[in-house]
Amino acid sequence: MRDPIDELSNFDPGPTMTPLPASEVRRRGTRLRRRNTALTAIAAAAAVTVVAVPVAALAGHDSSSTPQPAPPVHSWVQQIPDGFDVTAVPAGSPVRFDARDDSVVDDFTLCGRPAFSTRSDDPVGPATETAGATAGEAGTDGSDGRTLAVYADDTTADRALAALREGVTACPRDTGSTPYLWGAVEAPAVADGSLVISQQVRQSGYTGDLTLTEVVRVGNALLLASTHTDAGGDQAIQETLPALTALSQPVVDQMCVFSATGCSTASNAVDPSPTGEVTTAIAADFPLLDGLPTTAATKDFGRYGPKTDKDPMSFMTCENDVANGFGGAVERLGGGWTDPAEARVRQLSTFASAAGASAYLRQVEEVGTCQPQDTGSGVTEIHSGAGSDLSLGDEAFIEVRWYRHNGNPAPGFQVTELVRVGNAVLAQTRTADGYDDNVTSAYLEQIITESDQSLADVVDSMCVYAEGGC
Amino acid sequence: MEEAEFDDFYTASFQRITGQVYAMIGNRDEALECVQEAFVRAWAHRRKLDRAEHPEAWVRTTAYRLAVSRWRRTVRGRRPADRAVGPAVETAAPSEAHVALVAALKQLPEAQRQALVLHHIADLPVHDVAREVGVPEGTIKARLSRGRAALAALLTDEEGLSHA
Numbered sequence: 001m002r003d004p005i006d007e008l009s010n011f012d013p014g015p016t017m018t019p020l021p022a023s024e025v026r027r028r029g030t031r032l033r034r035r036n037t038a039l040t041a042i043a044a045a046a047a048v049t050v051v052a053v054p055v056a057a058l059a060g061h062d063s064s065s066t067p068q069p070a071p072p073v074h075s076w077v078q079q080i081p082d083g084f085d086v087t088a089v090p091a092g093s094p095v096r097f098d099a100r101d102d103s104v105v106d107d108f109t110l111c112g113r114p115a116f117s118t119r120s121d122d123p124v125g126p127a128t129e130t131a132g133a134t135a136g137e138a139g140t141d142g143s144d145g146r147t148l149a150v151y152a153d154d155t156t157a158d159r160a161l162a163a164l165r166e167g168v169t170a171c172p173r174d175t176g177s178t179p180y181l182w183g184a185v186e187a188p189a190v191a192d193g194s195l196v197i198s199q200q201v202r203q204s205g206y207t208g209d210l211t212l213t214e215v216v217r218v219g220n221a222l223l224l225a226s227t228h229t230d231a232g233g234d235q236a237i238q239e240t241l242p243a244l245t246a247l248s249q250p251v252v253d254q255m256c257v258f259s260a261t262g263c264s265t266a267s268n269a270v271d272p273s274p275t276g277e278v279t280t281a282i283a284a285d286f287p288l289l290d291g292l293p294t295t296a297a298t299k300d301f302g303r304y305g306p307k308t309d310k311d312p313m314s315f316m317t318c319e320n321d322v323a324n325g326f327g328g329a330v331e332r333l334g335g336g337w338t339d340p341a342e343a344r345v346r347q348l349s350t351f352a353s354a355a356g357a358s359a360y361l362r363q364v365e366e367v368g369t370c371q372p373q374d375t376g377s378g379v380t381e382i383h384s385g386a387g388s389d390l391s392l393g394d395e396a397f398i399e400v401r402w403y404r405h406n407g408n409p410a411p412g413f414q415v416t417e418l419v420r421v422g423n424a425v426l427a428q429t430r431t432a433d434g435y436d437d438n439v440t441s442a443y444l445e446q447i448i449t450e451s452d453q454s455l456a457d458v459v460d461s462m463c464v465y466a467e468g469g470c
Numbered sequence: 471m472e473e474a475e476f477d478d479f480y481t482a483s484f485q486r487i488t489g490q491v492y493a494m495i496g497n498r499d500e501a502l503e504c505v506q507e508a509f510v511r512a513w514a515h516r517r518k519l520d521r522a523e524h525p526e527a528w529v530r531t532t533a534y535r536l537a538v539s540r541w542r543r544t545v546r547g548r549r550p551a552d553r554a555v556g557p558a559v560e561t562a563a564p565s566e567a568h569v570a571l572v573a574a575l576k577q578l579p580e581a582q583r584q585a586l587v588l589h590h591i592a593d594l595p596v597h598d599v600a601r602e603v604g605v606p607e608g609t610i611k612a613r614l615s616r617g618r619a620a621l622a623a624l625l626t627d628e629e630g631l632s633h634a
Contacts, residue, residue, distance in 0.1 A: 004621035007571050008590035013489025017502055022477040029513025206538055
């Protein structure tokens with residue numbers, strides 16, 4: 001039998017390769033960076049706009065006004081007006097769209113059922129007129145597509161949006177010839193109604209080929225703006241979404257021509273923040289470690305941190321992959337406590353909005369909640385997600401994974417708890433892998449209670465991120 | 471990372487990383503193109519690269535993901551190849567033994583192949599392989615053990631066939 005180690009150690013990659021000159025690699029990298037930077041800047045500018053608009057709207061609102069008479073029957077615009085620019089991009093954007101005569105965003109057929117089409121097989125009804133635009137080669141990394149669809153009236157457009165939302169919700173995993181994962185991404189509501197859809201491919205243990213589609217309704221029109229990236233996973237979604245919404249904003253702005261009130265009033269965006277401002281800074285003396293043990297077996301163990309974290313906390317998925325990322329945080333503070341038999345890790349992350357913080361929490365919940373899995377040798381790994389019994393913060397989530405050996409309690413567990421207060425999320429994992437007592441039902445309850453109680457003081461300190469402050 | 475430092479890093483590691491990615495995916499030209507693109511992204515994200523403890527691992531992982539993504543798309547036949555990395559071209563490998571090893575590696579489960587390449591070709595200790603792949607060390611040890619056994623059997627089978 002040939003020794004595979006010898007074969008591998010002497011692996012010959014073949015003749016000398018001729019790579020591009022280093023200067024050319026840098027030139028291409030710089031070009032790529034410029035494109036990404038421009039999109040990020042545009043996204044940031046758009047975020048400010050999104051926050052500012054509802055404040056202005058609230059300021060002008062007179063709650064004491066008498067009821068208005070019913071509006072007259074509206075005559076909905078049935079055709080896309082001349083001059084409507086479906087290729088419009090924010091100033092400074094490096095992206096260039098080419099106009100198309102028809103829809104360019106793929107029809108949505110989810111788990112075999114049509115959920116959206118601009119043609120006759122749409123479950124609601126065909127659009128009266130469509131227009132499209134593309135940037136880049138469809139399906140390649142960084143390509144974009146847009147479809148503007150006009151319907152008979154606002155009710156029909158709203159039903160088309162609702163059908164799409166229902167279709168995505170009913171089909172999280174498509175087991176057809178291409179194994180798609182579908183999801184409705186948490187995002188602030190825009191205009192008269194909106195939805196963000198993620199489509200990814202899950203094959204051979206990898207998730208990738210993300211197509212993110214933003215659907216916005218204004219009056220009797222829908223805009224579907226999509227972008228594609230080779231990457232996948234929640235971090236890719238969070239990194240892609242701001243650029244996508246920023247890129248489509250100039251088209252959404254023009255869509256006021258389809259609204260019931262015309263273009264005289266701003267109708268973009270609803271933000272949950274009453275003041276339109278959020279705190280994202282984390283104080284240097286934030287008590288992140290409160291509630292953690294203060295002693296350890298030896299001086300080599302014990303508390304560490306808190307200190308500013310460069311990278312987002314990682315979480316184990318159901319497949320025991322490490323789900324890196326879940327980015328989007330503005331600032332992070334990390335720390336924890338270790339002992340030979342146990343490790344507790346904490347991270348506080350702040351986000352630009354409460355919606356962003358909530359989306360982060362839901363992403364972690366999604367990857368860690370699944371059916372029991374047979375890991376072999378009689379061991380079953382059990383995952384469970386549960387709400388926090390103590391109702392910590394604005395929302396909270398606990399996921400525990402533990403084990404059974406031949407159906408009996410087995411040692412080792414990991415508990416992951418996330419608590420959101422306003423635009424901040426506190427995450428904690430506690431791992432005792434094989435050293436602790438067998439996990440019985442009663443012990444499970446104890447583990448959850450301990451996790452909740454250990455976080456209470458830190459959650460109280462997170463009030464600075466609450467909508468009403470402390 | 472400054473220009474000169476990047477250029478040195480690129481020059482010193484390109485061949486090595488390409489060989490490793492080639493062993494992982496079994497296609498030399500595609501490995502070359504994906505590693506090339508990974509270095510483009512490395513320069514675009516050089517601050518991230520500065521923070522990376524092992525820049526070479528960052529480039530290798532990026533190149534491998536590019537290759538996997540492209541393979542997935544090719545398998546599905548739904549989309550054209552990634553324009554950023556160009557079309558894939560199959561070329562002959564340089565020797566019989568080389569062909570046999572690459573062919574055998576390609577028959578292994580992806581996880582075992584990746585562990586074998588990182589440990590035996592990239593010379594990474596188990597701990598570093600575990601960190602790069604994102605699984606516990608015990609899992610890597612198991613993959614290495616099973617992968618070596620499977621590879622030995624595959625190479626022996628191939629040897630028997632070639633002598634028949």
